[in-house]
Amino acid sequence: MSENVFSGSRNVAIVGSYLSGKTTLLESLLYVTGSLSRKGKITEKNTVGDGSQEARDRQMTVEVNAVSIEHDGIRFNFLDCPGSVEFTQETYNALMGVDAAIIVCEPDLPKVLTLAPLFQFLDNWEIPHLLFINKMDRAHDSFPTIIETLKSVSSRPFVLHQVPIGLGENLKGYIDLVTEQAYQYHADAPADSIPLPDELKDEEQAARAEFLEQLADFDDHLLEELLEDIEPPQDEIERDLKLELGADQIVPVFIGVAEQDFGVRPLFEALQREAPEPETTAKRRGLDADEEQPIAQVLKTYYSPQGGKLSLVRIWSGALTDGMNLNNIRMGGMYRLTGQQQESLNQATAGDIVALGRMDGVPTGETLSLDADMRELMPKAQALSPVYALAIAPKDRKDEVKLTTALTKLLEEDPALFWEQHGDTHEVILWGQGDIHLQVALDRLERKYKLPMSTHAPQVPYKETIRKAVTKVHGRYKHQTGGHGQFGDVYLDIQPLPRGDGFTFSEHIVGGVVPRQYIPGVETGVREYLVHGPLGFPVVDVAVTLQDGSYHSVDSSEQAFKMAARIAMQEGMQKAGPQLLEPILSVTISVPNDATSKVLRLVSGRRGQVMGYDAKAKWQGWDEVQALLPQAEIQDLILELRSLTMGVGFFEWTFDHLQEVPGKIAERLLARVGDES
Known part of the structure; x- marks a missing residue:
């Protein structure tokens, strides 16, 4: 390698899919730079990263871990990011502040495809990134096949820094395409330079030619040298690699086995030599x-x-x-x-x-x-839509007063969480990115804030309405207690409104049969009744008109007319043909296009209506499915969707409208409500 003088700092995120070996790579980077005298292991729960109890209990990264070291005059700040799709928000937030990212992946073709959303994010924000193909000793497919599959998830060209000598159990070392030097791996020790194997010379020459041609796509001087068969000097190649990586024009590719330190030293040297400096990132x-x-x-x-x-x-x-x-x-x-x-x-x-x-x-x-x-100067990563929810409650009711404060801190730590006190069901609902995500949050509530929680699936906020109008529904409230009594007398018209119109109240009182000061009590009584209709749910899309009534000069009061209105509503609503409504959500599902047909069946199997599908803009090989889905069918949708798509499918949703619940489903729901009451 050429002589280089390094200075300043590098901020590098380590990202990749779940179980790809990110934390192990970090441990190895610290070891080969002398920052650690002994590597920790995830199974032994003694790694520098993943130090929280929640991470060690699950043996997985659940939050960003920062590790700072100094080596050869450079300050390296590594951010080890979660690989699970349920903690993607953590990764995206961290990536907004780094100079480069190392993407760690396995040489497993299906797992390679799960990196598409990560590559998309990096490409959209023009964040320079290198690729480290880990666990090459477990590869089953040929190296060209692995690289070809990777091309489908990135809009930037992959530039091979290295090609392997052997593969899988026969992995021996690598050939550096910058220096054209072959190296043999040694566990926990630097690789030795060896003569280039004769049987690999043609392969190396072809790979080297493609490597230089890819760099020349962004450097006219290098292109001229290649056209004139001039061998470019090594420092020019390294300069091109640095410039083109810093401009996010290429993705340099490295290989190795982090657990045995294979390939980790040349990866680190490339970070020293090629990763952009902080001032370059600031300028961008x-x-x-x-x-x-x-x-x-x-x-x-x-x-x-x-x-x-x-x-x-x-x-x-x-x-x-x-x-x-x-x-x-x-x-x-x-x-x-x-x-x-x-x-x-x-x-x-x-x-x-x-x-x-x-x-x-x-x-x-x-x-x-x-x-x-x-405070809004620097751009932020987009907040991910919540896709999974649990209703939560403290196991000890005395802890309810502490819950709001604890949830506020919990959401500061993890912006992918969201909580609400639902107005209809009165449940505290915690939203997140999946079951593991919420379980980690609940563990933190118990460990940090001494708040163990009970959980269950949130209730669906059903509503009810009426099918037909009823008129002159009579409600009379008369109560005598010895002194002044209570008297209120009303006649109401009740009629359905178009879906989405809500509730209206009006009065057509003539001749003062109901004095003006008592009419607000009538409206209050109607509204209070509609909170809990004849089927047991809030009533919507109903118009109520006060048509007639009578009063007593001594015994009438606003309270008495409120009670009379409730009596009239109770009788009239039963006659108006109550019907159960369920919330329907507008859902946009994003998936690789080889899973689109499965998603269409998934939607249909959940009483959904497919509104159409098309290619997802700027996402090569992905589709977007537009659908309407009952909220009752969405609780575990993300779990099945990820199962169908190797974990990468996702969706966004908004409330669309209320719709009548089909007959047999409504009967079962109402029978269950009756049993519970």
């Missing part, structure tokens, strides 16, 4: 690299029972000093994170990633500066 984000005003952005929020709130931030410009006021909030400490360890800092400068203490009220994604009006 529209910032002046020489700007002195401190500007930072929150990438992740942590809460610990002992240390309180920590905000992991990327410093885009200027310098931060401990105790500085940002967004009118005084920071309570500044730290460099290495897993669960914290190192106190007095100052940090542009290009660094550090944690700030006690930035209360500052959410993930917000921009920090001396000017609080700049």
Whole structure:
């Protein structure tokens, strides 16, 4: 390799699919750079990353882990990101603050296809990224087949830095296409240079020619050299790799086995040599690299029972000093994170990633500066739509008063969560990206806030309405208690309204048969009744008109007329043909196109109506299915959808309308409501 002098810092996210070996790669990177004397193992729960109890219990990454090291004069800030699709929001938020990403994937063709959403996000935001094909000792398909499959998930060309010597159990080493040098792997030790095997010379020459041609697509000078059969010097090739990676024009590809440190050293050397510097990233984000005003952005929020709130931030410009006021909030400490360890800092400068203490009220994604009006300066990752929900309640009712505060902190840590107190069902509903996602959140509620929860599937917010009009429904309330009595007398007309019109109340009183001061009581009585109709659900799309009535000069009151109205509604609604309504959602389902036919059957099997499907814009090989689905059928939709699509399918939804529940289903629902009551 050519001589290089390194300086500054690199902020690198490690991303990829679930079980691809991201945390193991991080452990190996720390080991080969001398930052660790002994590698930890996920199975032994002693890795630098995945230090939280929730991660170690599940042996999977469930939140961003920050690890900072210094090597050869460069500060490396690694962000180890979750691979499970249920924690994608964590990954996307972290990616907004890095200079480059390492995508870790397995040489397994179906698993390769699951990387499509991640590549799409990186390409959309023009975030430079390298690919590390891990577990090459387990490959079953040929290397060209693996690369060809990868091409289907990226809009950027893959540029092979290396090609393997052997494959699967016969993996021996690799050929570096920059230097044309062959290397033999050794477990937990640097690879040795070896003569290029004769049987691979033709393959190496073909791969090398394609490698240079791909670089020449973005460099006219290199293209001229190739056309004139001039061998480009190594430093020119490395310069092209750096420029084209920094501009997100290519995806360099590396191979190895992280568990045995195969290929990890050359990957790290490439990060030193080719990954863009922080000032390059800042310029791409529209910032002046020489700007002195401190500007930072929150990438992740942590809460610990002992240390309180920590905000992991990327410093885009200027310098931060401990105790500085940002967004009118005084920071309570500044730290460099290495897993669960914290190192106190007095100052940090542009290009660094550090944690700030006690930035209360500052959410993930917000921009920090001396000017609080700049809090929306830096772009944020789009918030993912919630797709799975559980109704939750404290096991101890005395804890209900603490729940809102705990949920607020929980959502600060994890912006992919959402909670609501449902107005119709009166349940506290926690929304997220899947069952594991919510279980992790519930574990945190119990561990951090001492709030064990009971859970169940949320109730569907059914409504009811009426089929026909009824007129002159009489309601009389008369009650004598010894002094003044109570008397109210009304005649109501009740009629259905078009779907979606809600509720209206009017009166046609002539001659003062119901005094004006009592009419509000009539409307109140009607509204109170409609909260719980004859079928047991809130009533919608009904018009009620007060037509007639009578009063007593002494015994009548607003309260008495309210009671009379309720009596009239109770009688009249039973005669008006009550019917059960269910919420229908407009759903947009995104899937690889080889799963589209399965999704169409899935929708039909859930009483859904397919409204159409088409190619998903800017997503090569993906379709969007538009459908209307009953909310009752959507609770576990994401689980089945992911099962059909290797975990990558997703959907978004909005409420569309209310629709009558089919007869037999309505009968079963009403029978169940009757049994429960």
